[in-house]
Amino acid sequence: MDWEPPACWYEPYWEAKDFKTYMEAQWSIYQSAGGAPGRIQDVKSRYKDGHPYKDFNADKNGKGMWWVAVKNPEMKDEPAANACTRDPFWVNSGENPDVPQAIDTKTLAGLAYQRTTVPATKISTAPKRKSTVNAPTWVWLDKAAYTPVSATAVLPGTGLWATTTAKPVSLHIDPGTDDAATLPGSGERAINDNGSIGEPYAKGKARRTPPCGVTYLRSSGDGSYPLKATLTWQITWRGTGGTGGDLPNGTFATTTAVPVQEIQAVNR
Known part of the structure; x- marks a missing residue:
């Protein structure tokens, strides 16, 4: 804010x-x-x-x-x-x-918001090297890295204070090209009950559809697609005397280069 x-x-x-x-x-x-x-x-x-x-x-x-x-x-x-x-x-x-x-406490909440520092958005993807046309690319966020963070502003000698809390709530995926389909279709994945977003890829999941990701429909050739992931943090505050409310959400993005290959199949 x-x-x-x-x-x-x-x-x-x-x-x-x-x-x-x-x-x-x-x-x-x-x-x-x-x-x-x-x-x-x-x-x-x-x-x-x-x-x-x-x-x-x-x-x-x-x-x-x-x-x-x-x-x-x-x-x-x-x-x-x-x-x-x-x-x-x-x-x-x-x-x-x-x-x-x-x-007042609302002003202090604004000051506390200025001091609220959230971790940089960093996604994990699979496959790690090259994605393949028509095969899903998994995208997820580790729950351990994205927990709520708080900051407090105090007005000395008055008993007035306000604490802001930023909590991650959703991740939006932009594949970086129109030749792609996001998973889910809206490109927006809410946070899971355990604090994670999406689901980590593991061996044996190759045939499954990821809860969060993208399917590229065309090769990136010699280059790559800029996959943009934007994490939204919901900001709330509480203060002296039971005061509190909502502050504007914060959004923080990161861009990951995703090379996409096309594998030719030979039918006999």
């Missing part, structure tokens, strides 16, 4: 006691410099006198944080960077702030 942060946002910054110390120091400096008493009283009313906060929420120290507006340093000169004008506000630990542009 392509995820870009906004030009500004709100994030946790102050512990309750530290915010109290900072604000009281600012008031002292502001009063000494002859600052407007009306403005000072408004701020005191908001954060100290219970309208709506009392004594800077000092009794909740360690149980939440004061959130402040932050400009994206990469976009600080853009007009949108000045859109976050809300005064500092309190958020209890483990709660999503109900404030537009505040970092």
